Amino acid sequence: xxxxxxxxxxxxxxxxxxxxxxxxxxxxxxxxxxxxxxxxxxxxxxxxxxxxxxxxxxxxxxxxxxxxxxxxxxxxxxxxxxxxxxxxxxxxxxxxxxxxxxxxxxxxxxxxxxxxxxxxxxxxxxxxxxxxxxxxxxxxxxxxxxxxxxxxxxxxxxxxxxxxxxxxxxxxxxxxxxxxxxxxxxxxxxxxxxxxxxxxxxxxxxxxxxxxxxxxxxxxxxxxxxxxxxxxxxxx
Amino acid sequence: xxxxxxxxxxxxxxxxxxxxxxxxxxxxxxxxxxxxxxxxxxxxxxxxxxxxxxxxxxxxxxxxxxxxxxxxxxxxxxxxxxxxxxxxxxxxxxxxxxxxxxxxxxxxxxxxxxxxxxxxxxxxxxxxxxxxxxxxxxxxxxxxxxxxxxxxxxxxxxxxxxxxxxxxxxxxxxxxxxxxxxxxxxxxxxxxxxxxxxxxxxxxxxxxxxxxxxxxxxxxxxxxxxxxxxxxxxxxxxxxxxxxxxxxxxxxxxxxxxxxxx
Ligand code: HEM
Ligand code: SF4
Ligand code: FES
Numbered sequence: 001x002x003x004x005x006x007x008x009x010x011x012x013x014x015x016x017x018x019x020x021x022x023x024x025x026x027x028x029x030x031x032x033x034x035x036x037x038x039x040x041x042x043x044x045x046x047x048x049x050x051x052x053x054x055x056x057x058x059x060x061x062x063x064x065x066x067x068x069x070x071x072x073x074x075x076x077x078x079x080x081x082x083x084x085x086x087x088x089x090x091x092x093x094x095x096x097x098x099x100x101x102x103x104x105x106x107x108x109x110x111x112x113x114x115x116x117x118x119x120x121x122x123x124x125x126x127x128x129x130x131x132x133x134x135x136x137x138x139x140x141x142x143x144x145x146x147x148x149x150x151x152x153x154x155x156x157x158x159x160x161x162x163x164x165x166x167x168x169x170x171x172x173x174x175x176x177x178x179x180x181x182x183x184x185x186x187x188x189x190x191x192x193x194x195x196x197x198x199x200x201x202x203x204x205x206x207x208x209x210x211x212x213x214x215x216x217x218x219x220x221x222x223x224x225x226x227x228x229x230x231x232x233x234x235x236x
Numbered sequence: 237x238x239x240x241x242x243x244x245x246x247x248x249x250x251x252x253x254x255x256x257x258x259x260x261x262x263x264x265x266x267x268x269x270x271x272x273x274x275x276x277x278x279x280x281x282x283x284x285x286x287x288x289x290x291x292x293x294x295x296x297x298x299x300x301x302x303x304x305x306x307x308x309x310x311x312x313x314x315x316x317x318x319x320x321x322x323x324x325x326x327x328x329x330x331x332x333x334x335x336x337x338x339x340x341x342x343x344x345x346x347x348x349x350x351x352x353x354x355x356x357x358x359x360x361x362x363x364x365x366x367x368x369x370x371x372x373x374x375x376x377x378x379x380x381x382x383x384x385x386x387x388x389x390x391x392x393x394x395x396x397x398x399x400x401x402x403x404x405x406x407x408x409x410x411x412x413x414x415x416x417x418x419x420x421x422x423x424x425x426x427x428x429x430x431x432x433x434x435x436x437x438x439x440x441x442x443x444x445x446x447x448x449x450x451x452x453x454x455x456x457x458x459x460x461x462x463x464x465x466x467x468x469x470x471x472x473x474x475x476x477x478x479x480x481x482x483x484x485x486x487x488x489x490x491x492x493x494x495x496x497x498x
Contacts, residue, residue, distance in 0.1 A: 007486030015451040016441055016478045087451045091409035094343050094450030100245065100257055101310035101336040104408070107455035112408065114453070191454040194468070197476025201469060
């Protein structure tokens with residue numbers, strides 16, 4: 001047991017080991033971000049569709065499903081953040097004396113700002129959970145947000161989201177966060193295949209294009225929800 | 237032959253002391269000179285004025301030894317692709333240019349003097365696994381061990397690494413992954429490298445970490461700066477080889493010794 005633990009802590013202590021954990025947790029978060037978007041787009045299918053979906057998530061495995069997902073995601077975020085913060089610190093320490101001139105020849109702006117986009121996403125995730133999951137500082141937990149669905153009293157996700165994005169500061173923060181998430185993904189998506197030892201000269205351009213497409217999709221999809229409510233009055 | 241009048245900003249530093257950029261005028265530099273020959277001319281003029289010449293590393297001056305270095309206008313080995321500083325020609329510059337000349341900067345490459353840095357960390361990484369153990373004595377027959385052309389060519393590509401350290405200098409994290417991946421990968425693809433493959437991979441990566449190089453963030457600045465055009469696909473392979481070796485180590489990959497005679 002302790003031998004296995006020793007091996008794991010050695011793996012985590014190494015540069016490549018930490019990076020592999022970042023890539024694996026990044027991949028989990030990519031899967032989540034995609035599922036989350038697809039589910040949320042149900043808002044365009046009308047009130048019942050998204051409320052039914054919300055109710056399904058809440059009651060899957062007798063209410064256990066959502067907790068399994070939450071614990072898994074929390075673990076992924078924790079590992080991803082702790083490892084990347086530690087990697088970034090080591091990277092800064094590896095060049096204490098800065099260059100007078102240092103030119104990047106091939107790397108993107110996004111790849112140079114992963115820690116900034118990442119930490120902003122983290123702040124956003126905390127805000128987002130307080131906003132729509134714990135529902136602090138708003139009345140989304142009150143009876144006004146309960147609705148009858150097939151004879152059952154369920155949470156009115158539809159009304160909550162419409163009301164939530166009717167407030168400009170929230171909408172603006174969501175848009176900024178989605179832009180930064182998209183920037184994060186434009187480097188991170190293809191990068192993870194390199195870290196996991198999968199990329200080849202043939203597949204790398206494909207991963208790159210898929211990454212840009214995915215980043216664009218995540219931004220466009222989420223921004224469509226925010227903008228159609230906030231600026232175009234959808235559902236109001 | 238035309239001549240160039242250049243303004244240099246050269247880093248001057250003694251080991252363990254703070255350094256600074258010195259403005260040096262370099263008029264009448266023949267455009268057929270190499271960058272190192274330009275530095276030679278500058279140094280002769282400094283010496284004749286009774287000033288201390290600029291220390292810089294060099295040896296073969298034909299692009300094969302890996303001694304020359306220098307960050308030139310923010311790029312290791314200067315602006316020319318796949319070219320070492322010794323092979324860089326002054327005709328790549330225009331008269332009136334200001335040229336920044338700095339040492340390769342990394343915590344793991346401490347400055348010895350001016351533009352000379354200590355790249356001994358690379359030697360220690362090599363000693364941690366960048367070799368194969370062979371039986372000495374009578375040489376084996378040539379081609380006794382068949383190696384496919386694709387593999388042989390790939391190993392030769394990786395073996396082209398001259399250990400100059402430009403990959404470290406170019407990387408925003410001062411990561412040594414391109415060098416380490418070339419040196420480990422060159423042997424890890426060959427049959428002769430198989431017996432010590434896992435030990436080599438773990439040993440070299442751990443030594444790399446210990447030397448204080450940064451971590452790779454897959455930005456590929458190393459490949460763009462490498463005078464020998466070592467491909468980042470070697471880094472892909474190192475990541476894969478490391479993961480496999482670490483898992484085998486964690487699970488205990490020693491085969492059970494067969495019991496004797498009963
Ligand atoms: C939904 C949220 C997130 C997703 C989908 C995501 C995804 C990814 C992916 C796929 C990578 C590439 C891994 C690799 O290069 O192998 C990555 C890298 C990175 N992530 Fe995230 N991430 C998220 C949140 C965060 C957060 C909250 C932080 C905060 C610290 C963060 C910081 C970083 C950093 C600094 C890197 C670069 C690591 C490196 O290249 O060494 N990420 N992320
Ligand atoms: S990989 Fe390229 S840049 Fe790095 S040490 Fe080898 S030859 Fe120099
Ligand atoms: S001096 Fe030998 S490679 Fe430049």
